[in-house]
Amino acid sequence: MNLEFSPEEQAFRDEVRAFIAENHPKELGDFGMREDMTREEMVAWHKILGRKGWSVPAWPVEYGGTGWTPTQRYIWSEENARANTFMPLPFGVSMVGPVIYTFGSEEQKAKHLPGIRSGEVWWCQGYSEPGAGSDLASLKTTAVRDGDHYVINGQKTWTTLAQHADWGFFLCRTDPTAKQQEGISFILVDMKTPGVEVKPIKLLDGGYEVNETWLTDVRVPVENLVGVENKGWTYAKFLLAHERSGIAGVARSKRGIEKLRAIAANETAYGEPLIKDFDFARKVSQLEIDLAALEITELRTLAGEQAGKGPGPESSILKIKGTEIQQRLTELTLEAVGNYGAPYMGGVSNDNGSNEHPVGPDYATHAAATYFNMRKTSIYGGSNEIQRNIITKMILGL
Amino acid sequence: MDFNFTEEQDMVRDGLSRLVREQYDWETRRKAIASAAGWRPEIWAQLAELGILGMPFSEADGGFGGGAVDAMVIMEEFGKGLVVEPFVPTVVCAGGFLKHGGTAAQKEEHIGAIVSGSAIFAFAYAEPKGRFDYADLETTAKKDGSGYVINGHKAVVIGAPWASHLIVTARTGGERRDRSGVSVFVLAKDTPGVTTRDYVTVDGRRASEVYFENVSVGADALIGVEGEGLALIELVTDEAIAATCAEACGAMKVAHAMTVDYSRQRKQFGVPIGSFQVIQHRMVDMYTAYETAVSLTYLATLRLGSDERERKRAVSAAKVGVGQSARLIGQEAVQIHGGNGVTDEYAIGHYFKRLTIFDSEFGNVDHHMKRHVALA
Numbered sequence A: 001m002n003l004e005f006s007p008e009e010q011a012f013r014d015e016v017r018a019f020i021a022e023n024h025p026k027e028l029g030d031f032g033m034r035e036d037m038t039r040e041e042m043v044a045w046h047k048i049l050g051r052k053g054w055s056v057p058a059w060p061v062e063y064g065g066t067g068w069t070p071t072q073r074y075i076w077s078e079e080n081a082r083a084n085t086f087m088p089l090p091f092g093v094s095m096v097g098p099v100i101y102t103f104g105s106e107e108q109k110a111k112h113l114p115g116i117r118s119g120e121v122w123w124c125q126g127y128s129e130p131g132a133g134s135d136l137a138s139l140k141t142t143a144v145r146d147g148d149h150y151v152i153n154g155q156k157t158w159t160t161l162a163q164h165a166d167w168g169f170f171l172c173r174t175d176p177t178a179k180q181q182e183g184i185s186f187i188l189v190d191m192k193t194p195g196v197e198v199k200p201i202k203l204l205d206g207g208y209e210v211n212e213t214w215l216t217d218v219r220v221p222v223e224n225l226v227g228v229e230n231k232g233w234t235y236a237k238f239l240l241a242h243e244r245s246g247i248a249g250v251a252r253s254k255r256g257i258e259k260l261r262a263i264a265a266n267e268t269a270y271g272e273p274l275i276k277d278f279d280f281a282r283k284v285s286q287l288e289i290d291l292a293a294l295e296i297t298e299l300r301t302l303a304g305e306q307a308g309k310g311p312g313p314e315s316s317i318l319k320i321k322g323t324e325i326q327q328r329l330t331e332l333t334l335e336a337v338g339n340y341g342a343p344y345m346g347g348v349s350n351d352n353g354s355n356e357h358p359v360g361p362d363y364a365t366h367a368a369a370t371y372f373n374m375r376k377t378s379i380y381g382g383s384n385e386i387q388r389n390i391i392t393k394m395i396l397g398l
Numbered sequence B: 001m002d003f004n005f006t007e008e009q010d011m012v013r014d015g016l017s018r019l020v021r022e023q024y025d026w027e028t029r030r031k032a033i034a035s036a037a038g039w040r041p042e043i044w045a046q047l048a049e050l051g052i053l054g055m056p057f058s059e060a061d062g063g064f065g066g067g068a069v070d071a072m073v074i075m076e077e078f079g080k081g082l083v084v085e086p087f088v089p090t091v092v093c094a095g096g097f098l099k100h101g102g103t104a105a106q107k108e109e110h111i112g113a114i115v116s117g118s119a120i121f122a123f124a125y126a127e128p129k130g131r132f133d134y135a136d137l138e139t140t141a142k143k144d145g146s147g148y149v150i151n152g153h154k155a156v157v158i159g160a161p162w163a164s165h166l167i168v169t170a171r172t173g174g175e176r177r178d179r180s181g182v183s184v185f186v187l188a189k190d191t192p193g194v195t196t197r198d199y200v201t202v203d204g205r206r207a208s209e210v211y212f213e214n215v216s217v218g219a220d221a222l223i224g225v226e227g228e229g230l231a232l233i234e235l236v237t238d239e240a241i242a243a244t245c246a247e248a249c250g251a252m253k254v255a256h257a258m259t260v261d262y263s264r265q266r267k268q269f270g271v272p273i274g275s276f277q278v279i280q281h282r283m284v285d286m287y288t289a290y291e292t293a294v295s296l297t298y299l300a301t302l303r304l305g306s307d308e309r310e311r312k313r314a315v316s317a318a319k320v321g322v323g324q325s326a327r328l329i330g331q332e333a334v335q336i337h338g339g340n341g342v343t344d345e346y347a348i349g350h351y352f353k354r355l356t357i358f359d360s361e362f363g364n365v366d367h368h369m370k371r372h373v374a375l376a
Helices: A009-024 A039-052 A070-080 A090-103 A106-119 A232-245 A250-266 A276-304 A314-341 A367-378 A384-394 B007-022 B026-034 B041-049 B068-081 B087-101 B105-117 B230-265 B279-301 B308-336 B338-342 B347-358 B365-374
Strands: A123-126 A142-146 A150-156 A166-174 A183-191 A196-201 A209-220 B121-124 B140-144 B147-158 B165-171 B184-186 B194-200 B205-215
Touching: A009 A039, A009 A070, A009 A209, A009 B184, A039 A106, A070 A209, A070 A250, A070 A276, A090 A106, A090 A123, A090 A166, A090 A232, A090 B140, A106 B308, A123 B105, A123 B365, A150 A166, A150 B105, A166 A232, A209 A314, A209 B184, A250 A276, A250 B184, A276 A314, A276 B279, A276 B308, A276 B365, A314 A367, A314 B194, A314 B308, A384 B205, A384 B279, B007 B041, B007 B068, B068 B087, B068 B230, B087 B105, B087 B121, B087 B165, B121 B147, B121 B205, B147 B165, B184 B205, B184 B230, B230 B279, B230 B308, B230 B347, B279 B308, B338 B347
Parallel strands: A123 A166, B121 B165
Antiparallel strands: A142 A150, A142 A166, A150 A209, A166 A183, A196 A209, B140 B147, B140 B165, B147 B205, B165 B184, B194 B205
């Protein structure tokens, strides 16, 4: 047992660090936390990685994966967090991509995987509905077979960044008579198809990142069905397990704590830097301790994966603890900026076109919005209560 | 990076697990801790035979060449069975002082005796007014010819009633709470002038108040450099914390498993209470607290050889995190056991008591949070 990286892993770290330093577009600056980005900005790094062959490290090599070990992938994500890069979005790379190469037809693989790898094609996820959140299997959107087409009708919600999406993957009910989980199919939809309508949902931070997606008599060719009709729930569960495996966000939170410490060193409280205030410093230490524990838990899970055990129910622990830490981090950052948490500067998505310099220190501008925004993390991806249900069943055996 | 145990470590775990299962069952333990002796020397003899007592010593010192990870494996098994025999005071603490600070003659005299099981040590460091500060000492050791004369009162010395020898900390110079002027001594417990008041602890172990009245020891009783013992004490107690955290993990694992099992058996409103989501989620939170504790125990154990700051931060992180987990799991386990949780008959209450006292050993959550903050 040891925590040291091998010489080969150190060399790998040097290699990826050098690659990031040379290739990460500097003109886009430090855009890890900015949410008013254009589509081009959001896919810039993805496209560079696509050309390098590093955009889908976790995929099997035959589909464009890098063949890195889980430890190498961990180093890769650490180095990206260190450089504050904007990583490829998960919808293509870690959600629909793995479903397509695992369950899709040869035609689907040939058609869709290259665009996911290159970052040319933007995907969105059509899972949740107004009446189907944690109880996802109660979804009501229907797909009715009509000749060579499915005709889809229904409403999806929380469709993240669908305003940019070229394609979407949708869970639709194809057998209304079957048991809930057994009548669902996994269907790929070109978002330009007539009848697809995307309407923004404004969030409490003032930003625009999720949508309602309305589907009215949307005609989709049957070849867009992934796998077997009515077996979509199996693929959906497979996808959710993949989604959870990267969700701990350890490297990003580490960087967030560094930023928090810098803010607290700059803020003044009772005539001294805030970080000298024991009440505050102990909260930062508690966060660091929780994060140190989560990091080892994730490394233990990775080690298990390296030994051939797939991501199991342990990933639910990573999701719960990881999101609690992300939320706590933004909460303490808001606390750290004190009075300057209050001014509203047009939200995270600063679309008022104003060039006026915000009031207060720069680091305070987004503190409240980020805190509000991050409340989503314990709700999405299977809420933390659902994760507890999973652990109850899979680990406690109840 | 490697989270695998060696084959030898797996064998040690299996062997100890069998010993605890077959010879440390609940009724036998209950009788032993209530007996006059309060422990079982025959268990100690078996640990010597199995090589457990020699595990963390180098082969050159007469041991079996193990290290901190071996101690972790051993302590986790002891924690599962609430083993009271004094492995931490004897092997981890006294062994640690001898390994890191002992002269060739001291190692020669004591390590062999520890490995064979013939010498039992207790570590007398705490004082009535010193709380968790190893430098806050009223006990003094005054130079007397080539040796020293020790005077003072040491508090809650775990395992002292069973001990043949003591490791004692005393001030040889400087002012109370100064970092310098702290020294460490080894002596036989029957040295004239040493008296004890022995008692039972709430978690089923034995301890003593130890009084030193003009206790004369030779120059060869000093471990390490006179007046510069604090760094050595911090190193050894950090090792003891990692080992004690592993013990707590073992106890938490069993407490959690017992609770889940109880929730399956216990019926209310016509169904097992484990079918209620409110109970399920509380037991999930206990489980994640346990996993957190295991991860932090690994971190502390694997950082014992790092530079001083990194070692102290990792160990304090563990003592904070494991302490918080131990409190949560102990309290929740009792709550979910309902009335049975507060009886003496059910084992769960005894795990709760051990996990409670764990917090105050070698500094509690608040103490280690302060150390963590100071080292930020």
